[in-house]
Amino acid sequence: MTFEQQSTAIARLALHQSQRCQAIPTLSVLRGKVIAARQLWLLWSDQTHRQTGVGVYTSIAALLETWLTAIAQHDNLRSRILQSLAALTHRPEAELTAFLASTSDYQRQLFWQQLAPLSEDADQLRAILTWLPDSPGLEPQTKHLASEDSSTVLASFAAVSRLFPQSVVPGLLVLLPEDNWGEAALTALAQLVEAVPQIPVALALTADQGQGLLNELPESRAKAMLRGGLIDVPSPEPGNIRQWLSTHGLDDEQLQPLLHLAETHGTTPEALDAALTLLNQAHQPATAEAAEVYRSQAEWFLFQYLEAKPTTMGRFQVNARLDIDFGGRPMEVDFLDAAAKIVIELDGHYHFQSLDNYRRDRRKDRLLQQQGFLVLRFLSEDVVSDLEGILDAIDQAIATHSPLNPHPSEA
Numbered sequence: 001m002t003f004e005q006q007s008t009a010i011a012r013l014a015l016h017q018s019q020r021c022q023a024i025p026t027l028s029v030l031r032g033k034v035i036a037a038r039q040l041w042l043l044w045s046d047q048t049h050r051q052t053g054v055g056v057y058t059s060i061a062a063l064l065e066t067w068l069t070a071i072a073q074h075d076n077l078r079s080r081i082l083q084s085l086a087a088l089t090h091r092p093e094a095e096l097t098a099f100l101a102s103t104s105d106y107q108r109q110l111f112w113q114q115l116a117p118l119s120e121d122a123d124q125l126r127a128i129l130t131w132l133p134d135s136p137g138l139e140p141q142t143k144h145l146a147s148e149d150s151s152t153v154l155a156s157f158a159a160v161s162r163l164f165p166q167s168v169v170p171g172l173l174v175l176l177p178e179d180n181w182g183e184a185a186l187t188a189l190a191q192l193v194e195a196v197p198q199i200p201v202a203l204a205l206t207a208d209q210g211q212g213l214l215n216e217l218p219e220s221r222a223k224a225m226l227r228g229g230l231i232d233v234p235s236p237e238p239g240n241i242r243q244w245l246s247t248h249g250l251d252d253e254q255l256q257p258l259l260h261l262a263e264t265h266g267t268t269p270e271a272l273d274a275a276l277t278l279l280n281q282a283h284q285p286a287t288a289e290a291a292e293v294y295r296s297q298a299e300w301f302l303f304q305y306l307e308a309k310p311t312t313m314g315r316f317q318v319n320a321r322l323d324i325d326f327g328g329r330p331m332e333v334d335f336l337d338a339a340a341k342i343v344i345e346l347d348g349h350y351h352f353q354s355l356d357n358y359r360r361d362r363r364k365d366r367l368l369q370q371q372g373f374l375v376l377r378f379l380s381e382d383v384v385s386d387l388e389g390i391l392d393a394i395d396q397a398i399a400t401h402s403p404l405n406p407h408p409s410e411a
Contacts, residue, residue: 005234006040012231013044017200021166025193027225028202029210032233033266034175035308037204040233041173050200051075052171056310057185060153060192065145066314067172068128068160075170078132080163081125088118100129121159128156150188154195161199171200177310182213190222203229235266248276257385264388265305274301275384298346298380299334305387306335311395316344324367331364340401341373344394348380374401 012028019026030037038054045052053070055063071077079093082100086093100108115122131145145156161169174189176182185203193201203226205213210230217223236244241262245255258275261267277297299318306312320336335344347361365375374397378390 006043009040009231009233010044010047013040016229017048020197020200023197025190025197025225027189027193027229028200028231029226029229030173030202030204030231030233031207031210033206033235033308034204035266035271035304036235036268037202037233038173038308039268039270041171041202041204045171045200048168050168050171052173052200054173054175054307054313056175056177056313057181057188058177060150060188061145063172063174063188063192064153064156067157067170068131068145071160071170072132077160077163078129081129081132084121084163085115085119085125088115121155121162124152124156124159128160150191154192157192157199158196161196166198169198169200171202173202173204175204175310175313176209180209182209183217186213186217186222186226190225193225194221236262236269236272241267241272244272245276250276250279254279254385257387261384261387265308268304271301271304274304278381278384296346296348296380298348298383302344302346302383302387302390303335305391306394309391311398312391315340315398322368322371324371326364326367331367333368337398340398341371342394342397342401343368343373343375345375345377346380346383347377 016026016028028041030040041052041054051071051074053063053067055066057063068077082093082097086096089096091099100111103111112122112126119125127145164170174185176185182205189201189203192199210226213223213226217226241259242255245258250258258267258272274297278301303316303318306316307314315337316335317338318335319332320338321330321332322336324331326332333343334346336342345361345364361377365377368375376393376397378393383390
């Protein structure tokens with residue numbers, strides 16, 4: 001996507017947001033390769049200083065949990081809820097927090113009964129408080145928050161959105177699973193933006209998915225939203241990619257996996273820059289984001305594609321810590337799927353510099369396996385040239401290493 005194309009798409013998203021500010025139900029529909037659509041949505045969210053969740057559609061209840069989890073990871077949602085309740089009951093937040101933590105079940109029940117006439121959101125906020133972790137930044141409980149009753153779920157979306165100023169209500173980007181579900185997702189999201197128009201909601205569709213929905217769906221309010229919210233998100237053309245990469249000295253053998261990658265999953269200028277860095281074996285972060293979050297360019301590159309695939313999106317934490325002692329400190333792994341107990345490690349040049357490094361990695365693998373983790377190791381230099389094989393191996397591991405607690409998008 002060129003700067004001009006990106007600016008045009010951002011302007012369309014800004015127009016959609018102005019409609020939401022007027023309480024006009026608006027669904028942004030990002031049509032193109034998922035990796036480019038995700039990047040555009042995250043860029044717009046960053047420019048408007050709002051948090052956003054990204055989830056694969058299986059049900060509106062699963063999307064609610066995805067949205068709340070994203071908010072709770074970056075905002076003290078528990079405190080926001082308690083502040084709202086404290087204002088209603090004219091009590092300091094600290095006093096209310098202590099009361100709810102230490103009082104009897106009967107007294108808490110009485111408190112919520114007395115609160116119900118004061119707030120239409122009381123039942124929803126109570127359920128969310130129970131579901132949230134005690135400390136911000138931690139993962140919510142593995143039990144499910146809401147039933148599949150759509151009215152209850154929509155009421156929970158509305159209750160949380162009212163905790164934020166209109167200008168920073170957290171957004172939600174929805175992907176379709178690989179077996180589609182396009183009509184069901186479109187219908188559910190249309191209901192969501194009708195019920196809570198202030199939430200920025202976007203649906204990412206491939207060109208084929210978008211055209212299929214336009215051709216097959218009967219005329220309806222949801223289809224009108226689809227048509228009115230379309231924003232084309234172009235990816236770099238293969239010819240332009242080939243020409244650009246050729247100027248950087250890549251031969252045909254190096255070009256082919258990148259062209260296949262762009263055709264299959266899409267790409268972005270940032271991903272192409274990262275690929276060049278990796279192919280040149282200069283494993284240093286090339287972006288500010290990479291420098292802050294990732295230990296290597298290979299990690300950054302792989303994570304972009306893990307987050308662009310419906311089967312792996314939202315599963316993996318980067319540079320996660322485990323409660324396993326390793327050399328006197330908590331063990332840190334490159335990628336962690338906590339629900340499925342899968343660890344991914346990328347081995348760069350450092351891992352082969354000495355026998356001690358090799359032995360250290362084997363000790364790490366042994367400790368992880370003793371704790372029930374499946375460990376996948378890949379060479380950093382293969383992240384570009386064999387990305388398809390790596391993604392397939394990860395998919396197979398997820399399919400065979402069944403979690404005790406399913407991923408929210410699978411529930």
